[in-house]
Amino acid sequence: MMRSIWLAAAVAALTLPVFATAEDQPPPKAKTMADVLAASQPSDWRALDPENTLYIDLAAGRVVLELAPAFAPLHAANIGTLVRQHYFDGLAILRVQDNFVTQWGDPDGDKPDKAHPLGKASKTLAPEFERAIDKDLAFTPLPDGDVYAPEVGFSNGLPAARDPKSGKAWLAHCYGMVGAGRDVAVDSGPGSELYVVIGHAPRQLDRNIALVGRVVQGMELLSALPRGTGALGFYEKPEQRVPIRTVRMAADVPAAERTNLEVLRTDTPTFAALVESRRNRRDDWYKVPAGKIDLCNVPIPVRAIGADAKK
Amino acid sequence: MMRSIWLAAAVAALTLPVFATAEDQPPPKAKTMADVLAASQPSDWRALDPENTLYIDLAAGRVVLELAPAFAPLHAANIGTLVRQHYFDGLAILRVQDNFVTQWGDPDGDKPDKAHPLGKASKTLAPEFERAIDKDLAFTPLPDGDVYAPEVGFSNGLPAARDPKSGKAWLAHCYGMVGAGRDVAVDSGPGSELYVVIGHAPRQLDRNIALVGRVVQGMELLSALPRGTGALGFYEKPEQRVPIRTVRMAADVPAAERTNLEVLRTDTPTFAALVESRRNRRDDWYKVPAGKIDLCNVPIPVRAIGADAKK
Numbered sequence: 001m002m003r004s005i006w007l008a009a010a011v012a013a014l015t016l017p018v019f020a021t022a023e024d025q026p027p028p029k030a031k032t033m034a035d036v037l038a039a040s041q042p043s044d045w046r047a048l049d050p051e052n053t054l055y056i057d058l059a060a061g062r063v064v065l066e067l068a069p070a071f072a073p074l075h076a077a078n079i080g081t082l083v084r085q086h087y088f089d090g091l092a093i094l095r096v097q098d099n100f101v102t103q104w105g106d107p108d109g110d111k112p113d114k115a116h117p118l119g120k121a122s123k124t125l126a127p128e129f130e131r132a133i134d135k136d137l138a139f140t141p142l143p144d145g146d147v148y149a150p151e152v153g154f155s156n157g158l159p160a161a162r163d164p165k166s167g168k169a170w171l172a173h174c175y176g177m178v179g180a181g182r183d184v185a186v187d188s189g190p191g192s193e194l195y196v197v198i199g200h201a202p203r204q205l206d207r208n209i210a211l212v213g214r215v216v217q218g219m220e221l222l223s224a225l226p227r228g229t230g231a232l233g234f235y236e237k238p239e240q241r242v243p244i245r246t247v248r249m250a251a252d253v254p255a256a257e258r259t260n261l262e263v264l265r266t267d268t269p270t271f272a273a274l275v276e277s278r279r280n281r282r283d284d285w286y287k288v289p290a291g292k293i294d295l296c297n298v299p300i301p302v303r304a305i306g307a308d309a310k311k
Numbered sequence: 312m313m314r315s316i317w318l319a320a321a322v323a324a325l326t327l328p329v330f331a332t333a334e335d336q337p338p339p340k341a342k343t344m345a346d347v348l349a350a351s352q353p354s355d356w357r358a359l360d361p362e363n364t365l366y367i368d369l370a371a372g373r374v375v376l377e378l379a380p381a382f383a384p385l386h387a388a389n390i391g392t393l394v395r396q397h398y399f400d401g402l403a404i405l406r407v408q409d410n411f412v413t414q415w416g417d418p419d420g421d422k423p424d425k426a427h428p429l430g431k432a433s434k435t436l437a438p439e440f441e442r443a444i445d446k447d448l449a450f451t452p453l454p455d456g457d458v459y460a461p462e463v464g465f466s467n468g469l470p471a472a473r474d475p476k477s478g479k480a481w482l483a484h485c486y487g488m489v490g491a492g493r494d495v496a497v498d499s500g501p502g503s504e505l506y507v508v509i510g511h512a513p514r515q516l517d518r519n520i521a522l523v524g525r526v527v528q529g530m531e532l533l534s535a536l537p538r539g540t541g542a543l544g545f546y547e548k549p550e551q552r553v554p555i556r557t558v559r560m561a562a563d564v565p566a567a568e569r570t571n572l573e574v575l576r577t578d579t580p581t582f583a584a585l586v587e588s589r590r591n592r593r594d595d596w597y598k599v600p601a602g603k604i605d606l607c608n609v610p611i612p613v614r615a616i617g618a619d620a621k622k
Contacts, residue, residue, distance in 0.1 A: 098531045099486050129599075147455050147605040175410050175511045184595055199534075200486045200511050200608060204592060204601040220409045220538040223510075227531040281515060284495055288440075290515040294458040297511060 030282045036273045037264075037301060044270040045262040046157075047305065048216065050251035052076070054083060055259065056104075056218075057245045058093075063218035064250075064259050065178055068158055068211065070137070071171050072128040075180050075212045079191040080249060081121040087192065088247035091116070093225065097233025099200060102222040103181060104244060105193030118192060127186040128210045130170040133162050137169055140266050142275065144292040148172075148203045152295040154266035158214055159295050161206065171211035174201045174296035176219050179211045198223040201296040216302045217261060260308045264301040274301070341593045347584045348575075348612060355581040356573040357468075358616070359527070361562035363387070365394060366570065367415075367529075368556045369404075374529035375561075375570050376489055379469055379522065381448070382482050383439040386491050386523045390502040391560060392432040398503065399558035402427070404536065408544025410511060413533040414492060415555060416504030429503060438497040439521045441481040444473055448480055451577050453586065455603040459483075459514045463606040465577035469525055470606050472517065482522035485512045485607035487530050490522045509534040512607040527574060527613045571619045575612040585612070 031039075048066055056063040069076040082088065088104075095103040108114035131137070139162060141153035149161030152172065159177070162169035171177065178196045182189025189210060196215055215222065225242060228235040235241050250258055264271060275298055280289035303309070342350075359377055367374040380387040393399065399415075406414040419425035442448070450473060452464035460472030463483065470488070473480035482488065489507045493500025500521060507526055526533065541547040561569055575582060586609055591600035614620070 096535075098534055144458050145456075147457065148601055148603050186598060202608065203605065204589070204597070204608065206601070207599045208597055223409055224407075224535055224538055227535055278515070286515070286519055287497060288518045290459055290517070292459050294514065297513065297515065 030280060031273060031277050032282055033274055033277045033299070033301075036270060036277050040264070040270050044265055044268050045303070046265050047260070047262050048250065050253075050258070051080075051249065053250040054079070054213075054247055055250055055253060056088075056247050058221055058242060059245065060221050061218060062259060063221050064216050064261060065213050066157070066216050066263070067213040068156075068171060070156055071131055071158070071160075071169075072180075072210050072212045074122075074125050075128055075189075075191045075210050078121050078125055079180075079194075079212060082118065082192060083247050083249050084252070085119045085121065086246070087116060087118065087121070088244055091244050093222070093242035093244065094228075095195075095232060095234045096198070096225045096227050098227045100198065100202060100233065101195040102198050102225060103193065103195040104242075105181070107238065107241060109193060118190065121192070122190050124185075124187040125180075125190045125210075127189075129186075129207045130168040133164070133167050133169050138267055139169065140271065142293065142295060142298070144279070144294065146295055148206060154271070154298070154300075157263050157266050157300055159298070161295075170207050172201070172295055173197050173203050173205045173211065175199070176215045177211050178213045178215060179205070179209050182209055196222050203296075214300075216263060216300075217259065260304060260306045262303050262305050266300065274299075341591060342584060342588050343593055344585055344588045344610070344612075347581060347588050351575070351581050355576055355579050356614070357576050358571070358573050359561065361564075361569070362391075362560065364561040365390070365524075365558055366561060366564060367399075367558050369532055369553060370556065371532050372529060373570060374532050375527050375572060376524050377468070377527050377574070378524040379467075379482060381467055382442055382469070382471075382480075383491075383521045383523045385433075385436050386439055386500075386502045386521050389432050389436055390491075390505075390523060393429065393503060394558050394560050395563070396430045396432065397557070398427060398429065398432070399555055402555050404533070404553035404555065405539075406506075406543060406545045407509070407536045407538050409538045411509065411513060411544065412506040413509050413536060414504065414506040415553075416492070418549065418552060420504060429501065432503070433501050435496075435498040436491075436501045436521075438500075440497075440518045441479040444475070444478050444480050449578055450480065451582065453604065453606060453609070455590070455605065457606055459517060465582070465609070465611075468574050468577050468611055470609070472606075481518050483512070483606055484508050484514050484516045484522065486510070487526045488522050489524045489526060490516070490520050493520055507533050514607075525611075527572060527611075528570065571615060571617045573614050573616050577611065585610075 052067045054065040067076040091106050093104040106116045138155050139153050141151055146152040150163045152161045159172040159174045161172050175197050180189040180191045181193040181195050230236040279293045363378045365376040378387040402417050404415040417427045449466050450464050452462055457463040461474045463472045470483040470485045472483050486508050489505055491500040491502045492504040492506050539546040546552050590604045
């Protein structure tokens with residue numbers, strides 16, 4: 001009965017541009033996200049940079065992670081060094097804490113005699129928890145405020161916040177964002193252990209840890225894993241861990257094996273129209289458009305291109 | 312290395328009351344959540360009402376759902392009628408959409424000749440999307456604002472919002488909240504098909520659909536399921552669905568088989584102290600306490616009592 005239709009607005013492809021005779025008189029130009037994407041131009045999209053994209057290959061499939069050198073250049077470079085040393089190959093997902101994070105790295109990372117060597121990568125890194133607001137920082141603000149930060153918006157496709165008073169900007173812990181786990185010392189997270197947000201945005205972590213990128217495809221391979229039953233969601237038995245086959249830089253993968261994706265640019269009128277389509281849903285299911293949107297509820301569309309678009 | 316300590320603050324039981332020599336001078340009385348819970352009194356907790364609590368028994372375990380009759384009395388009663396007719400026994404989880412919802416009900420609900428009969432339960436229900444603000448409505452406001460609503464806080468242990476101008480209050484779509492799926496018609500969701508939020512709070516649904524309760528235990532049994540690959544996350548093959556063994560009212564379950572839980576009251580100084588402990592984390596991992604908290608990031612502690620406390 002209701003299952004085939006309710007919440008249909010959640011999937012852009014199924015969202016029809018039908019307007020209810022709403023009392024609040026939606027403007028005639030109001031568009032759904034599907035309309036916005038259908039009208040997008042090639043220049044509204046950007047391809048992922050192969051030198052800035054990781055493929056995490058699990059038995060169940062591939063996770064595609066875009067790094068964020070604009071906010072964490074040292075971490076992005078150190079992770080790249082680790083990847084090119086094949087550091088992550090054969091390591092595992094160690095922890096899945098419900099409504100919080102999935103985390104992967106070296107199961108023996110805390111045993112000095114057994115830990116996999118970091119090789120040429122740094123063992124410590126300066127904390128990249130925030131950066132300066134300057135002319136090099138792209139920033140498309142959102143209009144509806146935020147509980148945690150003075151301003152929020154998007155910077156090159158990543159959810160971000162900034163504080164004009166302090167002159168600082170930082171990435172925000174939204175669903176799918178990836179960070180570098182650390183110990184108590186602020187420089188103790190070199191990127192050898194990574195986590196991804198799989199629940200409601202834990203924004204209290206913002207500015208306390210380095211976010212290093214975002215999962216742009218394959219989130220379900222990390223979010224639907226069994227939750228660990230140990231403290232903090234760590235798997236208690238080694239056999240519960242999920243093995244990582246390989247982590248490779250996209251640039252190092254033969255062209256035929258790459259996952260070719262484009263991400264919608266966040267500094268365009270098309271993205272602004274998409275945000276508006278999500279602030280006020282205009283299909284006939286929604287009776288009370290929110291009129292607002294919070295940072296972590298804004299989707300950042302990704303699409304396959306080339307041969308991948310036909311798969 | 313870092314994995315054993317980082318984010319330790321996320322688990323109250325592991326959070327030590329150690330203060331860093333922070334530059335921002337934490338007040339000497341600042342407490343962690345673990346401190347707050349350790350100092351709680353029996354009167355800070357309330358037992359679940361067996362006439363208001365559902366057990367959803369799956370092969371993997373039990374989900375405990377507390378209904379919300381203060382906001383959705385017709386839905387709570389209709390769901391109770393369905394449960395006592397054994398309506399849900401043998402039905403299934405039909406849909407898991409990543410970062411959105413898990414949904415269950417009758418796989419044949421949209422086929423008039425095959426649908427399981429609703430019996431004495433209503434097939435339509437007046438929309439209980441909001442209710443009046445009045446003297447019967449408990450409300451403990453939060454101090455940090457909200458993107459979507461003029462005021463947010465807690466009402467009898469449930470995340471809620473209210474608008475003094477309209478005189479209305481409503482439940483909020485936070486992680487773990489359960490709603491009654493509906494079709495386009497606002498009265499088309501009688502509670503025979505239910506969903507639970509498994510991702511970042513989809514607050515745009517607030518006031519558009521009836522929230523009927525909250526999962527207080529067993530969320531991981533609903534959140535860690537494989538995502539459906541059909542439109543809206545529906546499972547495409549019948550064998551992918553997750554069978555529901557039984558759904559029972561706790562009051563109808565023999566005492567020895569009940570799951571005995573208490574929930575922290577949200578109208579007490581203890582809860583206010585808990586909120587403060589989460590607004591400003593005071594362990595030595597956090598370097599920049601957020602100083603704020605958003606509605607859906609406030610935990611509502613649950614504990615086992617009686618024989619269950621020893622399991």
